[in-house]
Amino acid sequence: MDFFDRFAVPHPSFLIYASMVAIGLTVIAVLVGITYFKKWDYLWREWLTTVDHKRIGIMYLISALLMLFRGGVDAIMLRAQLAIPDNKLLESQHYNEVFSTHGVVMILFMAMPFIMFFFNFVVPLQIGARDVAFPRLNAISFWLFFMGAMLFNISFVIGGSPDAGWTSYFPLAGNDFSTSVGSNYYMIAIQIAGIGTLMTGINFITTIFKMRAPGMKLMQMPMFTWSALISNLIIVFAFPVLTVLLAMGTMDRLFDTKFFAIGDGGSDMLWANLFWVWGHPEVYILILPAFGLFSEIISTFARRNLYGYKSMVASMVVISAFSFFVWAHHFFTMGQGALANSFFSITTMAIAVPTGVKIFNWLFTLWKGKIEFTTPMLYAMHFLPLFTLGGVTGVMLAMSAADYQYHNTMFLVAHFHNVIIPGVVYAMLGGLTYYWPKMFGFMLNERIGKWTVWLMSIGFVLAFIPMYITGLDGQARRMYTYSEATGFGPLNMVAFIGAGIMAISFALLVYNIYYSVRYSPRNIGNDPWNARTLEWATHTPVPEYNFAVMPQVKSTEAFWDAKKNGHEIFKGKIEKIHMPNSSGLPFIMSCIFFVFGFSMIFSIWPLAIISLLGILGCLVYRSFEKDHGHYIPVEEIEETETKLRGAK
């Protein structure tokens, strides 16, 4: 029985058993459903083996929405537990696991795949490319991310979830204080997903540098592509730190090395430093693409070109450079002294300058525009004031002496949700609404969409503004309960109500998708928003090869010039198109990675060795495989083009 004991959840509760049953039933239902409708072949051929950036993008999107749900349920549980003083809904250990997974899921398995979805779906279309530079690597990136996410998610029913916070500081996350396999899940699941992310970084940098349409200079790229380029550059610089950090953490936990141990030459402070050397750039990896999406949306619906294109690009470059020089502001209170704190305090405040430039440029883009309040625009218009609020509280936190009072309190929690939700989440949902018609050929309902935005913002304000106040009143973060005497009760109740309203808003988004699938008109053409960039110049739905003829670009807004100034984008005649072949290898190899990860987490060494050999086998197979892709003949392209033109 010893062998099986390790798979038991350390602190079982009714909620966990209920989730086990629910997960079991869902899996069975999905498998039976696919079999019943005879969709296995379709699934394998069109999705599991695809290397098409648009389909990979959509798979990222589905994963992100599922994880948003998972992370959201965590959030509701946390707020419910804190809604009243001395609440008994969750016990301490369970609460600790829930906030740890909430953080990891939302940052790494929700926000990251959401931006990956936009990179994948939008970037190649925006630069007029037919796919990414390394399509098969792209599939590996997705499947590694997916397997990492799934591995992380099974933790709460098999063996127990991480319980040391999303920052997983040692020695708390070490074997002495974290005895379940939870932190093993953290180290290994994130590692697997992280390798995928690093490959995405390499892939998209190459794609953007090498595969732009003829004539498109760097300073003519649409702003989202610029943000994607810079974000991926940060990925390539920051993620190796995470890889090394997690490898060291894994060794400390599994092989008893002493990297982060107290004494024996180890240092717990090393973990905190390395974590934030990756962790701070990570938040810019998320926020820059969000800025890019808002730039596209604001420019489209203000019916104007983006104000200050050059300073927009420059400010992102400055932000990306500075993002590597501010990490210690996450622990001003570690005792590094006034000099070090002063340095990091100043660099942190300095980031407010380029960020401010962006805010003002968006405001000036609206100036003299012809503003239409569509749903994506509404997200952007709620983003501007709310994000400004989050930004200025960030400047307050950057004042290191004062930070001794904000640190580890709800004030900090309020701040980072105040930048991540209006910043990243609004961009993701606004961008989703904006690109939905390009993906699926129909619009999301505008009326429901606007309700979603308003409810989201009302819920947001109610949920997070009170935290600024309770933080200043001494409420530390990550406390699973508090006494009535503290007086935190009423404002935490308000926050719980706010979280509930945000949940309703999310439900409305899901309902909107259902409603629009059923009732939305299908004859919307290629350019339903009257947009400005290349992705709207091709057909809807986008054909496999994206553009039958390579587009010619002369300005930052090629498609707008074509519509208004008679610029001709598609010159020349149709020729045969070279496309990559589908491959099952990325999926299979990632499945083996899953098994490898699982056996590492539970220290099942024979299986770990066998699966590692399997991974190596896949790599060797790929090295000797001869795959030159295939050509789509001219007749087939012409046939598709005629059909799509008719569909308009």
Place this chain on the structure above:
Amino acid sequence: MKLKWALLAMIFTVAAVLSGCEPLLVLDPKGPQAKVQADDIMLSIWIMSGIVIVVFAILVFVLVKYRASKQSADYEPPHIEGNMFVEAICIGVPIIIVIFLSVMSVKSNYEVEATPKGYEGQEPLVIYASSSNWKWHFSYPEEGIETVNYVNIPANRPLEFKLYSFGPITSFWIPQLGGQKYAMGDMVTTLHLAAYEPGELMGRNANFSGEGFAENTFDVEAMSQADFDKWVKEVHDTAKPLTEEKFNDLLEPGHLGRSTYTGTHLEFSPAPEHHHDSADSDKVSEEGNHHHESSDSLKEEDHSHHH
């Protein structure tokens, strides 16, 4: 529009509730360091409010003036690349604000990392505060006493808390006396505090440290020097000595009430002090620091024999 008003109404309600309550802990300082921090916080709130108002005003203005429904159908927005002058203002003004705040920040950094202003002339009371899961141990080496989960301090005298941990990283925080600092297993950090007047205060660990974190609090009582001396004498008269065996029991994970001992655990289980600890803040705060450093490094050599 209705929703907008509802939103505004709610914000005002929150503000009204707030102003009706007692002052927030952090903004109700009872010591010079907390005062420095509260002043910084209030100042930054005012400056930031100014920025927020400017951004909101511009936003409302453009949204009202340039919305499509207010314009003729054939209005075609102009193509504007950008304007050097406007952009220079958008960069220049924030830079001035950031420079101002940086100066403030640096100045306060050196203040909170030194003996509190106005207390420089007095000999600081040194208290070692160490955490174990999920308790605080306070050792008074000069007085030769040790307490668990409560700390008595003389008011109007500088305090030097020497912080370290027997377990996960914790953070020592008495909000009304000053901001927090980490207590860690492999080094000692120093937190400089002082209390204006006698009174009871809340202290806690602010850094998540596992299952018992929420209840990881301690009581602080500031008293006059005379009362403090009286208390120390009383402890010597009534409390039992702290033995190594007893201390090891205290370290076991769990929650304990308050207790008091004579002697300190530092005698048999010294703090992990290194000579480079908080070196830079000490240099600013004290003259004759070299003496301290050399004695510390001697101590460190001693410790290495223990390992």
